[in-house]
Amino acid sequence: xxxxxxxxxxxxxxxxxxxxxxxxxxxxxxAVAQGGDRAAFGELVERYGPAARRVARAVLxxxxxxxxxxxxxxxxxxxxxxxxxxxxxxxxWLLRIVVNAAQDLRRRRAVRETDPLSPALSAGSISPEAxxxxxxxRGRMGNxxxxxxxxxxxxxxxxxxxxxxxxxxxxxxxxxxxTVRSDVFHARRALRxxxxxxxxxxx
Amino acid sequence: MSHEPHPFDQAPDPEIRAxxxxxxxxxxxxxxxxxxxxxxxxxxxANSWEILARWARPGxxxxxxxxxxxxxxxxxxxxxxxxxxxxxxxxxxxxxxxxMTAMIREP
Numbered sequence: 001x002x003x004x005x006x007x008x009x010x011x012x013x014x015x016x017x018x019x020x021x022x023x024x025x026x027x028x029x030x031a032v033a034q035g036g037d038r039a040a041f042g043e044l045v046e047r048y049g050p051a052a053r054r055v056a057r058a059v060l061x062x063x064x065x066x067x068x069x070x071x072x073x074x075x076x077x078x079x080x081x082x083x084x085x086x087x088x089x090x091x092x093w094l095l096r097i098v099v100n101a102a103q104d105l106r107r108r109r110a111v112r113e114t115d116p117l118s119p120a121l122s123a124g125s126i127s128p129e130a131x132x133x134x135x136x137x138r139g140r141m142g143n144x145x146x147x148x149x150x151x152x153x154x155x156x157x158x159x160x161x162x163x164x165x166x167x168x169x170x171x172x173x174x175x176x177x178x179t180v181r182s183d184v185f186h187a188r189r190a191l192r193x194x195x196x197x198x199x200x201x202x203x
Numbered sequence: 204m205s206h207e208p209h210p211f212d213q214a215p216d217p218e219i220r221a222x223x224x225x226x227x228x229x230x231x232x233x234x235x236x237x238x239x240x241x242x243x244x245x246x247x248x249a250n251s252w253e254i255l256a257r258w259a260r261p262g263x264x265x266x267x268x269x270x271x272x273x274x275x276x277x278x279x280x281x282x283x284x285x286x287x288x289x290x291x292x293x294x295x296x297x298x299x300x301x302x303m304t305a306m307i308r309e310p
Contacts, residue, residue, distance in 0.1 A: 042240045049236050054227040067229060074239045078246060087261055141226045160215045161223040185209070188219060195222070 026090035034081050041081075045074055048091060051162050052098045058157040059102035061146060069105045073098030092164065092172040099154065099173075137195070144194035148187050155180050156187035 026047070032040035052073055056066035077084075077097050084093055145153055154173060158164045159180075166184070170177040229235060 036246055038240060038243055041243065042236065045236050045239045049239070050228065050232055053229040053232075053235065054223070057227045057229070063229060067235060070235075071239050071242065075242065075244060078243050081246075137222075138226060141222050145226065156219070157223055157227065160219045161227065163215055166213075185212070188212075188216060191219060191222075 027086050030081060030084055030086065030090060033078075034084075041078055044090070044094075048094055049074075051091070052095065054157060054161055055095050055098050055154070056102045058145070058153045059099060059150060060106060061142075065105060066102065069102035070098055072105065073101040076101060089168070091162075092168050095158070095162075096172050140195055141191070144191050147194070148190060151175070152183045152187040152190075155183035156191070159184045160188070 024043070026044065029040045029044050033044065049070070052070040053067060056070040056073070057063060060066045060069055073094070077094050080097075084090070148156070151173065155169055158169045158172065159166070164172070166177050166180045169180045169184075173180070
């Protein structure tokens, strides 16, 4: 996993003595949070919040529904911290809960199907043409993602955006490793064919 | 996008990663964190001994497995006779038989 897997101690200066220690591991934070320490759990929310929101958005296209699901996932993880097995990595355990929360939310209510994802683009020094081009690419990417079967969408997000291995994704999604490999391959191929040769991820 | 995906790619694709992050990243991450922490329901604080016991359990299980394996290894009867002795004896017998056979067949 990339940034979201980092165990750095950003923003922990005003918290309990353990949290002031640099490089506190997820397992150590969970151990403290299991005693009811909200600050320790808050550090885990900081570390995994972005990944949880992205994964929820891979299930639910509407950003507000996805944020609700990610939040529900964190609440559920907080309530069930006692069932976390400290020998296993925390990230996949948490994201499994987030995926379940997103799927539950979709079942419980008719979630919005549109994809108005449009975080304010800071126009600043970017020309109107560049903004328009970026928006157009975002639209195409949104459509390409929406056309993928949900399992492929989750697999490619977990592999390419979150940096999990095929084996970790297999465990998280409870499917064979070969299926994950195939899902990532097909999802990437579909995205590339929909986005065309000129699409670039850089800003 | 120039790179052709391969079923055995082991590393994340940087171009697809950048596009996915741009597409899926939510705005105002700090606000999201604040909302989650503020909304955390009450959670009964677990007894410290229970937490300690839960974390010690894997260690105790590993120690028990090691002890059982060590006990089984120590309990296995082992012969004091070196393995080399019977093998050397066998070799000597075979040599003499071969030598006799060769001498008899020799005109």
